[in-house]
Structures are given as C-alpha cells and as structure tokens.
Amino acid sequence: xxxxxxxxxxxxxxxxxxxxxxxxxxxxxxxxxxxxxxxxxxxxxxxxxxxxxxxxxxxxxxxxxxxxxxxxxxxxxxxxxxxxxxxxxxxxxxxxxxxxxxxxxxxxxxxxxxxxxxxxxxxxxxxxxxxxxxxxxxxxxxxxxxxxxxxxxxxxxxxxxxxxxxxxxxxxxxxxxxxxxxxxxxxxxxxxxxxxxxxxxxxxxxxxxxxxxxxxxxxxxxxxxxxxxxxxxxxxxxxxxxxxxxxxxxxxxxxxxxxxxxxxxxxxxxxxxxxxxxxxxxxxxxxxxxxxxxxxxxxxxxxxxxxxxxxxxxxxxxxxxxxxxxxxxxxxxxxxxxxxxxxxxxxxxxxxxxxxxxxxxxxxxxxxxxxxxxxxxxxxxxxxxxxxxxxxxxxxxxxxxxxxxxxxxxxxxxxxxxxx
Amino acid sequence: xxxxxxxxxxxxxxxxxxxxxxxxxxxxxxxxxxxxxxxxxxxxxxxxxxxxxxxxxxxxxxxxxxxxxxxxxxxxxxxxxxxxxxxxxxxxxxxxxxxxxxxxxxxxxxxxxxxxxxxxxxxxxxxxxxxxxxxxxxxxxxxxxxxxxxxxxxxxxxxxxxxxxxxxxxxxxxxxxxxxxxxxxxxxxxxxxxxxxxxxxxxxxxxxxxxxxxxxxxxxxxxxxxxxxxxxxxxxxxxxxxxxxxxxxxxxxxxxxxxxxxxxxxxxxxxxxxxxxxxxxxxxxxxxxxxxxxxxxxxxxxxxxxxxxxxxxxxxxxxxxxxxxxxxxxxxxxxxxxxxxxxxxxxxxxxxxxxxxxxxxxxxxxxxxxxxxxxxxxxxxxxxxxxxxxxxxxxxxxxxxxxxxxxxxxxxxxxxxxxx
Numbered sequence: 001x002x003x004x005x006x007x008x009x010x011x012x013x014x015x016x017x018x019x020x021x022x023x024x025x026x027x028x029x030x031x032x033x034x035x036x037x038x039x040x041x042x043x044x045x046x047x048x049x050x051x052x053x054x055x056x057x058x059x060x061x062x063x064x065x066x067x068x069x070x071x072x073x074x075x076x077x078x079x080x081x082x083x084x085x086x087x088x089x090x091x092x093x094x095x096x097x098x099x100x101x102x103x104x105x106x107x108x109x110x111x112x113x114x115x116x117x118x119x120x121x122x123x124x125x126x127x128x129x130x131x132x133x134x135x136x137x138x139x140x141x142x143x144x145x146x147x148x149x150x151x152x153x154x155x156x157x158x159x160x161x162x163x164x165x166x167x168x169x170x171x172x173x174x175x176x177x178x179x180x181x182x183x184x185x186x187x188x189x190x191x192x193x194x195x196x197x198x199x200x201x202x203x204x205x206x207x208x209x210x211x212x213x214x215x216x217x218x219x220x221x222x223x224x225x226x227x228x229x230x231x232x233x234x235x236x237x238x239x240x241x242x243x244x245x246x247x248x249x250x251x252x253x254x255x256x257x258x259x260x261x262x263x264x265x266x267x268x269x270x271x272x273x274x275x276x277x278x279x280x281x282x283x284x285x286x287x288x289x290x291x292x293x294x295x296x297x298x299x300x301x302x303x304x305x306x307x308x309x310x311x312x313x314x315x316x317x318x319x320x321x322x323x324x325x326x327x328x329x330x331x332x333x334x335x336x337x338x339x340x341x342x343x344x345x346x347x348x349x350x351x352x353x354x355x356x357x358x359x360x361x362x363x364x365x366x367x368x369x370x371x372x373x374x375x376x377x378x379x380x381x382x383x384x385x386x387x388x389x390x391x392x393x394x395x396x397x398x399x400x401x402x403x404x405x406x407x408x409x410x411x412x413x414x415x416x417x418x419x420x
Numbered sequence: 421x422x423x424x425x426x427x428x429x430x431x432x433x434x435x436x437x438x439x440x441x442x443x444x445x446x447x448x449x450x451x452x453x454x455x456x457x458x459x460x461x462x463x464x465x466x467x468x469x470x471x472x473x474x475x476x477x478x479x480x481x482x483x484x485x486x487x488x489x490x491x492x493x494x495x496x497x498x499x500x501x502x503x504x505x506x507x508x509x510x511x512x513x514x515x516x517x518x519x520x521x522x523x524x525x526x527x528x529x530x531x532x533x534x535x536x537x538x539x540x541x542x543x544x545x546x547x548x549x550x551x552x553x554x555x556x557x558x559x560x561x562x563x564x565x566x567x568x569x570x571x572x573x574x575x576x577x578x579x580x581x582x583x584x585x586x587x588x589x590x591x592x593x594x595x596x597x598x599x600x601x602x603x604x605x606x607x608x609x610x611x612x613x614x615x616x617x618x619x620x621x622x623x624x625x626x627x628x629x630x631x632x633x634x635x636x637x638x639x640x641x642x643x644x645x646x647x648x649x650x651x652x653x654x655x656x657x658x659x660x661x662x663x664x665x666x667x668x669x670x671x672x673x674x675x676x677x678x679x680x681x682x683x684x685x686x687x688x689x690x691x692x693x694x695x696x697x698x699x700x701x702x703x704x705x706x707x708x709x710x711x712x713x714x715x716x717x718x719x720x721x722x723x724x725x726x727x728x729x730x731x732x733x734x735x736x737x738x739x740x741x742x743x744x745x746x747x748x749x750x751x752x753x754x755x756x757x758x759x760x761x762x763x764x765x766x767x768x769x770x771x772x773x774x775x776x777x778x779x780x781x782x783x784x785x786x787x788x789x790x791x792x793x794x795x796x797x798x799x800x801x802x803x804x805x806x807x808x809x810x811x812x813x814x815x816x817x818x819x820x821x822x823x824x825x826x827x828x829x830x831x832x833x834x835x836x837x838x839x840x
Binding site: 170177179187204384395 | 433
C-alpha cells in the first residue's frame with residue numbers, strides 16, 4: 001500500500017473537545033507511517049482545502065499535539081461553508097480534487113455536524129465521479145447533539161456539564177439572596193432547534209422544588225400566561241424561581257421569543273435574547289426582582305469544566321476514523337454506542353455516511369415532563385452518564401494551558417488562486 | 421472568661437467563597453469551647469438576628485462544615501438590609517440587643533462588603549450605648565474588590581479567575597470561526613462602580629493583538645465612535661475582536677450603556693444589558709457578525725473554577741476574625757496584606773472598623789492603559805497572583821458536591837415578632 005497524505009478539517013461551530021478529536025486523528029495517523037505520510041489540516045476547515053491553505057501538522061511536536069486534548073476552540077480554524085451538490089457547484093469539487101491531487105491526499109477526515117457528514121459523503125463520491133480515489137470518514141461533533149445513529153455527539157456532554165454545573169451554582173446564589181433580593185433567575189442556553197442543552201440544566205436538581213424550576217424547550221410551544229403563573233407559583237412556594245431557557249424557545253406560531261420586536265432609542269430593531277425577553281415579562285407582569293445570564297459561547301468553549309466522558313469519546317471518534325480508514329473501509333462515521341447507562345458502558349460503532357447525512361435527531365418527547373417544564377427520569381438516565389468525570393486542563397499562573405501550534409502552511413503547488 | 425455564644429451572618433451579594441469564610445469562623449470557634457458556646461448563624465443575614473431566626477450550627481457535623489469550603493452561595497442565606505444610624509432606627513438596635521441578650525451572644529461576626537463593615541462598626545458601639553458588651557468583627561467579602569485597607573477582597577479572586585478563563589476560552593472559539601462567522605464577541609461582566617472584574621478579563625492575553633482587544637471600564641467614559649473604530653480596526657487587523665465590558669460602562673454624562681432606552685413591542689422600556697447594547701452598535705455601524713454573553717451570577721457563583729488563593733484567603737479572614745476576638749480585640753476587620761507579588765506572599769493583617777466603614781477603593785488610574793481599553797503591567801502584577809491555583813470541588817455523578825446543611829433554627833425565646 002502506497003503512502004499517501006491525509007486531510008483533516010474542522011467544520012461548523014467549534015466545541016470544547018473538537019481538538020480532542022483532532023488529537024485522536026493525528027496521534028493515530030502517526031502510528032501508520034507506512035500508509036499515512038503527513039496529516040494536513042485545512043486552515044479554517046474545508047476553505048483551507050479550496051484555497052490550498054494546508055497546515056502541515058507534522059511540524060508540530062508530540063507534546064503540542066497532545067495539548068490539543070485540553071484546548072477548546074478549533075486549533076486549525078473552522079468555517080461555515082457547505083459544499084453544494086456536485087451538479088450545483090462542480091467547480092468546488094474540481095478544485096478539491098485538484099488540491100488533493102497536488103498534495104497526494106488519499107484520506108479525508110471531516111469533523112463536524114450534519115452538514116459536514118453530508119460533505120464527507122459527497123467527497124467520498126469523487127472517487128467514482130472524477131476518477132480520484134480517496135478514503136473519506138466523517139467524525140461527529142456538535143453541541144446540538146442532533147446527529148443520528150450515534151447515542152450522543154462529542155461536544156454535547158461538556159456543554160451539558162457546564163450548563164448543569166452553572167445552573168446548580170447560580171441556583172445556590174439566588175436561594176441565598178431571595179428573601180430580600182433577586183427572586184427570578186433566567187439562564188439562556190444554546191439549542192435553536194432542539195432542547196438537549198436546556199434539558200441538561202435539569203440535572204442540577206431532582207427533588208420537589210429543587211431548581212431549575214422551569215425549563216423552556218424549543219419543542220414545547222411557549223405560553224406566556226402559563227409560564228408567568230408557574231414562575232409566580234415557584235416564587236411563592238419556594239421563595240425563588242430558576243429558569244433555564246433555550247435560545248430556540250418559541251411561540252406556537254413559530255416566532256422565537258428572542259425576536260421580541262424590541263426597538264432601541266433610535267427606533268432600530270434590537271436583537272433580543274430569550275433571557276432579557278423573559279425577564280421583561282416577569283418584570284411587567286409580576287414585578288419580582290430578577291437577573292438573567294446568557295451563556296452563549298462560554299458554554300461551548302468551557303474546556304475547564306469538560307466532561308471526561310465527552311473528552312474520551314471525542315478522542316475515540318478521531319482515533320477510530322483513522323483506524324477504519326486503515327482497515328480499508330469507506331464513507332463511514334464512527335458512532336458512540338451505549339451499552340448500558342448504569343454503570344455507563346459504551347463503545348465505538350460505525351454508521352454509513354449515506355444514511356447519516358442531513359438527518360436530525362430530535363429530543364424524544366417522553367424526555368419532557370407532561371407540564372412541559374422539566375425532564376423525565378428517562379431523560380436523566382440518558383443525560384447523566386454524558387457529564388460523568390472531570391478532565392481539568394493543566395493551569396499555568398492561574399489560567400488553563402492551551403496548545404500553541406505553529407500552524408505552518410504547506411507551500412502551494414497550484415498557480416491559480418481560488419475565489420470562494 | 422465565661423462561655424458566650426457567637427453570631428455569624430452573611431451579608432449582601434454572595435460569592436463563590438463566602439462559605440469558606442463561614443467555615444473558617446465555625447471551625448475556629450469550635451477550637452475555643454471555653455470561650456465560645458455555640459455559633460448561631462443568622463438566617464438570611466442580619467434579618468435572622470432581627471427576626472430571632474438563628475441557625476444552630478452546632479448541629480452540623482464536622483464534615484458538613486468542612487464542605488462549606490467548596491460550596492458557593494451563602495449557606496445560611498444573605499440579605500440586602502442596611503442598618504441605619506442608631507439615631508435613625510433605634511428600634512432595630514434595641515431589637516438586636518434583645519435577641520443577643522436572649523441567646524447570650526457575646527461575639528458578632530459580620531461577613532460582607534462596605535455596608536456590612538459599617539453595620540459591624542455600629543453594633544460594636546452597642547456595648548457603650550446600650551450597656552451590652554459584645555465583641556464585633558467584620559469579615560471582608562465582595563466580588564467588587566472595593567474595600568479599603570485590604571489588598572484584595574475575598575470573592576474577587578475567584579470571579580477574576582472565572583472571567584479570565586472564560587475570556588481565554590471564548591476567544592479561542594471566536595478565533596477559530598472568524599473567517600466565515602462571528603467576528604465580534606462581547607462579554608458583559610459585573611462591576612457597576614469599579615472596573616476590577618473587567619480588568620481581570622485582560623489577563624487572558626498579553627501580546628499585541630491577543631484578546632481581549634477592548635476592555636470597557638466604568639472609570640473611562642464611553643465614546644461610541646472611538647469604540648467602533650477600535651473594534652473595526654481589530655477585525656481588520658486580527659480577524660476578530662473580543663470585548664470585555666463592565667456592566668457599569670457609561671457615557672461621559674454618567675448614563676449607563678445598559679440604559680439604552682430600548683422599548684419592547686408594547687412600548688415598555690426594556691432592561692438592557694451592556695453587551696446587547698454594544699452588539700447593536702456594532703451591527704448598525706459596522707455590520708460585523710457578532711455574539712454576546714452576559715455572565716451575571718454565573719461569575720460570582722462559579723466555585724468550580726475558584727482561585728485557590730481566594731479560597732485560602734476567604735477561609736483565613738474567617739479564622740482570624742475569631743482569633744482576634746479570642747485575643748480580646750474589638751471592632752476590627754482582618755485584611756489581606758501583600759508582601760510581594762512574585763512569588764506571591766501575603767499575610768493577614770487588621771484594620772479598625774471605624775476606618776473601613778463606608779470607604780470605597782477605586783481602581784488606580786495607572787492600571788488602565790492610555791487608550792482606556794486595556795490593562796497595564798502594574799495591573800497585571802496586581803491581579804495575577806489573585807487567580808493563582810485551582811481548588812476544584814469534589815464531584816458526584818458529574819456535578820460539584822455541595823454542603824447540605826440542616827439549618828435548624830434555635831427555639832425562639834422572645835414573644836414578640838419583629839416587623840422589618
């Protein structure tokens with residue numbers, strides 16, 4: 001078997017552990033010097049391939065590659081760029097082949113969500129369509145936890161741990177103060193289409209009256225009056241009310257709460273945020289003192305409170321993607337297969353990219369309590385193992401140590417620049 | 421020396437480490453059984469004393485008291501209630517004495533910010549004014565870091581570590597994505613009157629172009645055009661711009677940016693938040709893609725990423741407050757005295773409550789760079805040691821373990837209820 005180079009790219013919104021997958025890919029590839037020459041990483045994802053901006057990871061020391069395990073963000077850059085169908089944008093595929101051919105790339109590893117699995121699948125077809133043999137593997141990643149076939153998605157467990165921990169900690173704060181100060185606290189979390197992340201806030205409490213008292217899911221149409229009644233009930237019954245709200249919370253007609261139609265002093269429409277919108281409802285209707293937080297990128301970059309389970313799974317899908325390629329397989333995505341929840345046991349399986357592409361896994365409706373404001377035991381059983389274990393990064397002078405890569409580009413071999 | 425009971429209360433906004441001070445007080449008091457009978461904690465702070473709602477901490481096991489070290493929030497409840505001057509509200513002071521006398525309280529430990537030190541000072545005067553001998557100690561606590569005489573305030577170091585870490589982590593996220601996605605990220609942090617917390621975001625980066633690229637301090641009047649120019653410059657020069665904005669950021673005329681005068685769909689004034697206000701400016705003037713986060717209570721309750729230095733100092737001020745009382749001292753607040761910054765060395769000193777009360781320590785102007793958007797080396801030298809060291813809590817099933825106290829109230833001895 002001839003030695004050929006590999007291309008690896010990160011795609012879409014990054015996570016606290018996508019670099020752990022990169023680490024899995026690169027460290028494993030280094031174990032197969034007879035098959036894999038160099039691993040080139042796309043600078044800013046697939047754009048790096050199109051622009052022939054290839055990072056030579058062979059210039060990075062073993063220690064620096066190891067440090068990827070505890071470095072959030074995307075170490076080589078990521079992008080939001082979806083390859084269209086071959087028929088719609090033949091030019092991009094031709095360019096990819098041109099770059100791959102110029103750098104003798106025989107392996108394509110694409111690390112991302114649903115769109116990226118779709119891209120990986122399309123690239124795997126290049127072999128037939130354009131007479132260029134290339135082994136393609138998708139590597140799952142998404143905080144949205146919405147990929148099919150895999151029990152969970154690398155990246156999600158760490159966000160879940162961050163949100164559950166933050167909800168627990170902030171709730172203790174509110175509870176301390178509610179006698180004379182803040183009575184309602186609203187935490188806005190990610191998840192425009194699915195309530196997985198909001199659900200993870202529910203892990204903070206279990207018993208009657210324990211926070212969070214209200215979870216707002218995108219899956220459950222928002223009813224203003226019922227929400228306000230519930231908040232008021234909690235304040236009267238428990239002294240305070242903690243709300244975890246998905247950014248995707250919406251009215252029955254599909255309007256997002258975040259699009260509250262607010263105008264600034266100049267009459268311009270103001271970008272909202274679910275949390276301030278809910279806070280204003282509470283203020284106007286109930287008059288309770290409130291505070292709100294919007295976790296935004298903090299939640300998906302919080303490597304310092306990553307789930308050890310998630311880190312291990314993220315590494316493993318990277319490792320196995322390479323191993324599958326070495327075994328001569330084609331067009332697969334490693335999946336996480338849950339064997340049992342207690343004690344948690346899992347292994348890596350595989351799914352064909354042809355089936356993964358462009359499917360979305362929704363949160364099962366039996367994961368949400370009948371009143372629409374909480375999570376069921378089934379949901380807990382599913383979520384809990386995903387936040388097990390801590391994987392603290394090393395710290396220097398009080399701050400997490402992160403990988404400092406050289407990220408040196410390979411010399412270009414093609415003359416023409418490519419315009420996206 | 422006769423055995424008398426002690427009263428301990430938490431006051432004002434809680435922190436990730438105020439319970440470490442409580443732990444220091446209670447563990448130390450347990451070492452002086454001949455002088456201190458029981459430690460009663462005020463339920464919801466000083467209100468607990470006024471209402472005769474006293475928590476009997478002697479019913480808590482040593483293990484549960486030890487667990488306070490890693491439990492955020494205020495374990496006995498806190499409150500925002502400032503005792504007026506003796507002449508203005510004699511009734512409250514008389515009630516305090518009545519409750520203290522009924523429960524033979526000879527020691528008063530009050531754990532809070534500037535207002536609380538003032539209260540502790542006033543109570544220390546009761547001895548003379550009302551013929552009731554009581555030893556009073558203030559115990560410093562505030563994320564605002566604005567108490568005088570002490571080099572820093574317990575609670576601040578952990579917020580600083582959280583904000584510096586979050587800024588670092590989120591910046592790596594933005595940097596990964598800025599080619600095709602978010603270019604401007606705004607993190608709103610606490611600190612209405614002083615920029616200490618905003619300044620701590622500056623620890624995330626050092627070199628030219630390293631994030632955060634802009635810090636907005638309450639101390640520096642906000643200039644819209646200059647801010648937008650700076651943001652645009654960073655996006656063009658570095659590809660992205662990370663902004664850490666104090667909630668207290670304000671225009672030259674004193675208007676807070678958060679009071680942006682936004683109206684919701686019903687024409688009601690909408691509570692802003694500095695981050696969304698800035699985001700809207702960026703959108704309207706520059707059109708860059710942006711994201712924003714508001715850390716709010718997450719930052720002051722984030723015990724999981726507390727500074728070990730801060731935890732130790734918080735414990736120490738509690739311990740020393742009791743030791744000073746045992747040494748027959750009166751009306752003091754333990755302070756943190758910095759001996760040197762590198763390597764960091766500190767010890768506990770003391771300041772008279774008469775001088776501490778109602779003074780505010782401002783951030784020195786030479787801590788802010790000339791352009792008003794960054795921190796100087798002096799500021800770094802001051803801040804860095806405060807975030808040194810990690811003090812991770814124990815975790816159970818993926819979540820931080822927190823103290824579960826019985827918080828059982830002592831039987832009331834007074835007949836009359838007290839109306840606040």
